[in-house]
Amino acid sequence: MRPDKVFVIARREYAIRIRSKAFWLSTVALPVLLLVLMIVPTLLASRAGSSKRLVVVDETGRLGASIVQALADADDGAAQVASFEVFLEPPAADPAGQRADLDRRILAGEIDAWLRIAESDLEEGRIEYHSESVASFLSQTILEQRLTETVRRDRLSRLGIAPDLADGLIAAISLRTVKVTAEGSREEAEGAGFFLAYALFFLLYLVLMIYGQQVMNGVLEEKTSRIVEVIVSTTRPFDLMMGKLCGICAIALTQLSIWLGTVAVLTLPAIVASVAWLPAEVDVPRLEPRLIAHFLVLFLIGFFVYSTFYAAIGAAFNNVQEAQQFAGYAVVLLIAPMLFFFLVIDDPDSTLSVVTSLVPPFTPLIMLLRLAVKAPPAWQVALGYAAATGFAVFMVWLAGRIYRVGILIYGKKPTLKELWRWLRYA
Amino acid sequence: MTDTIELAGIRKCYGDFVAVDDLSLRVPAGGIYGLLGPNGAGKSTTLRMLMDIIAPDRGRILLFGRAREAADQDRIGYLPEERGLYQKMKVADHLLFLAELHGLGRSAARPRIAEWLERVGLADRAGARVEELSKGMQQKIQLVGTVLHEPEILVLDEPFAGLDPINQGLFKELLSEARDRGRTILFSTHVMEQAEKLCDRICLISGGRPVLDGELATIKRELQGNTFRLAADGDLDRLADVEGVESVVFGPEAGARTGARLILDPGATGADVLRRLVEFLDVREFASEEPDLETIFIKAVRDAS
Known part of the structure; x- marks a missing residue:
């Protein structure tokens, strides 16, 4: 190996690139691209869930209004990921006919999904949910969270616990994260x-x-x-x-x-x-x-x-x-x-x-x-x-x-x- | 005095194809040495082996009378047959790179680059990108890149290929100058006229083997008085059968043949042969002449096969 020649060749490679526009352009563009690649999917995901038209059929007669309110609560950060436009409809005398009609409206594109809240289901901890896609992970997770909160509040109030006390009982916990390293924790x-x-x-x-x-x-x-x-x-x-x-x-x-x-x-x-x-x-x-x-x-x-x-x-x-x-x-x-x-x-x-x-x-x-x-x-x-x-x-x-x-x-x-x-x- | 370049019994095969077969040649110091031969004769392979780009299967190569050393790379300038430059680089930067690659310092190289660009008429293109130049200009840049470090040996593979007559003239001038300054120049060509005007010594190779080797003047002298130019009508195809005629070389002109060059057997005289020719030809002209390289070459190749 001749180091002097390796150096001459290396220096040429370096010189032509450091002088090229492409190098400086990529120096600026790549971090931007990297950020875009990481941020855009998050942004897109938040836009995708915007405003689902959801029909709620409440057979219990007491949960409907609070569900509408819980889902309409726009102050919450989650509302950016998925928000719902909720229509409360009274249960019909013929449940099977109403089911078929709501399903038809989903297929016709009039609504995106519907919920049926029945006492019998609630006892088993379930709520019936119909939608063309049941794979919308983000919006379903949020929906579940909201419904859980509402139902919990309802259960607590039926046990005779006051609403402000109930809020304290169901408040969520988040982790306060501290990284431990040899140089110290922060x-x-x-x-x-x-x-x-x-x-x-x-x-x-x-x-x-x-x-x-x-x-x-x-x-x-x-x-x-x-x-x-x-x-x-x-x-x-x-x-x-x-x-x-x-x-x-x-x-x-x-x-x-x-x-x-x-x-x-x-x-x-x-x-x-x-x-x-x-x-x-x-x-x-x-x-x-x-x-x-x-x-x-x-x-x-x-x-x-x-x-x-x-x-x-x-x-x-x-x-x-x-x-x-x-x-x-x-x-x-x-x-x-x-x-x-x-x-x-x-x-x-x-x-x-x-x-x-x-x-x-x-x-x-x-x-x-x-x-x-x-x-x-x-x-x-x-x-x-x-x-x-x-x-x-x-x-x-x-x-x-x-x-x-x-x-x-x-x-x-x-x-x-x-x-x-x-x-x-x- | 030791020869500057000596190839001894080198051989190179590609698979079953023998590109160079038992080739030996000695290039003395100073002067222009022509490596001549038709396309595919093994010229480029020989030069690439000399440049240590490819290794011979057999034989040895000596530079300055000894085995090649790493530092020799900076004492040779090589112009390969396949030209190539970095297309995106500026002309002056490129030349600086080539000079440095040959071990020349930047400060020493810069004035030489300016001087040489002036010399080849490209001083105003120093800042241009290589890709903006014509093929001929690029070739001049490449030649300049070969000589910038003032090598003792120049190895040029078909240096005139692709050049217009004016630039061919310029290249010849540059080679003559280098010879006058004591450089050793080895170049290959398949165009005999170029070699004839430039070379002090030649080696003719054909099919990977040398068929004629020596000082051009000596080779010519040996055949002098033995070569005749003939212009005649009649059955020229019978010439080869005439007693005393060793070789017949027809000119390149197409159509009915009206002339040829004859090389006589060593013992034969022009008068004897002419007497035999007039028996079946209408001879218009029969004159002794110095053989040109092309005639020598064709005869040599024929003798060898």
Whole structure:
């Protein structure tokens, strides 16, 4: 290896990217996109439930009005997720006929759902609910909550308990969450820790994929434009690959530093304190320097595990279409940790969490998740880092062998058997 | 004096196809050496092996009289047959990159780049992106990138391909200049006239094997007095059967043949052969001439097969 040449190549990769509009555009656009991806589904979900037309048929004669009132209560935050337009209809003499008629009105689109409150059902703790879709999880959950509250109030009042006393009896409890770390305990908004882990996980996933693709496209550009002939006449193909990887890695680190630096500054206690909408005693999750350091190291390891794969693919194939098919394998390995996302977040010390975080291709993403949620035992972090670093070195070696042959072979698409032969070729 | 480049018994196969077979050649220091041969003769493969881009299956390659060293990469300038530049880069930045890649410092490279761009008439395009230039201009940029670090050896694969006559002239001038400054230039071509005007020494290869090798002047002298230009009407196809005629080379013109070049057997004289020709041909012209490279080449390939 000639470090001077690796440096010249890396510097070119860095210089052309840092000067490009695309780099600065993505530096601004990616966080926006990430936020949009996380916030929009929540917003959409809240809009989706807006105003369901609900007919309530009350056979008991005493619950109808309070149900209408409970569901119409717009001051509640839940009303943003699902609100109801309630029509109270008296029970008919012919219950079967009324049922059929209400079902028909649902199918005709006149109403969205209807409820029938019968004394016999209430005794069993049930209320009959008809709708075209009984899978609207959010609105049904809210409906259930409201109905439960109303029925409980009714039961308590029938036991002779005064309404204001009843309110106190059925008031819900929520957790006051305090995160315990070696550095000390501090109060954190519920779900905030989840949000941080989620954001860091997806950020790492995205940059690994985006910069892996950049490596692949860069290699393909050199191969298809044939400039590679000039470069490998002055340096070894391995140096060219390393130069390319180092340059693109440096640009990725630059971008990550901009993002993480911005977030770290924005979550400084002094700045958070000046934001009015949070209760004074609650901290947003703080992006601590230690976590940033872990993130960057895990990115480095992940980069050399995945980008080497992309580099080898770029060298082996002749155009983006051919290469893209094969690149899917890298994406599968990157996406696999998503399957474990909720399991790991829920219990970062479970056997599954520990094992997956120690499988080298998954280590960067899963270990990051564990670190973000709760500090894992030091030996596990050390072992994970060591194994993944070893794997990254192996990938550099492996990719280097495919690269040096592939980069100079034009024409037909290589078969797996040929790739195997390139690997073993001395 | 040791030869600057020495290839000894190199061989390269792709599967069953033998691209270069037992090729040996010596390129002395200084001067222009032409590696000639038809398409597919193995020229590019030979140059790529010389550049250590691909490894020979057999044989050895010596530079400056010893095995190749890593630092030698900076003493050679290589223009590959398949040209390529980063299309999105600015011309001056690209040249700076190529210069640095060859171990030249930035401060040393900048004035040379300006000088060379001036020389090839592209000074005003220094800030343009490569993709904005014509193919010919890109080729000039690539040649400049090959010579910026003032290499002792220039290896050029078909340097004239795709150039208009004016730029071909410019390239020839640049090569002659490099020779005058003591550089060793090895270039390949399949166009014989180019080689004829430029080369001090040549190696003709065909089917991956060398068929003729040596100083161009010596090769020509050996065949001088043995080569005749004939213009005649009649059954020219019978020429090859005439006693004393070793080879017949027809010109490229299509239609009925009215002329040929004859290379005589070493012992034969022009007068004897002419006497035999007039028996069946209406000879208009029969004159001794210096053989051109094309005639030499065709004869050599024929002799070899």
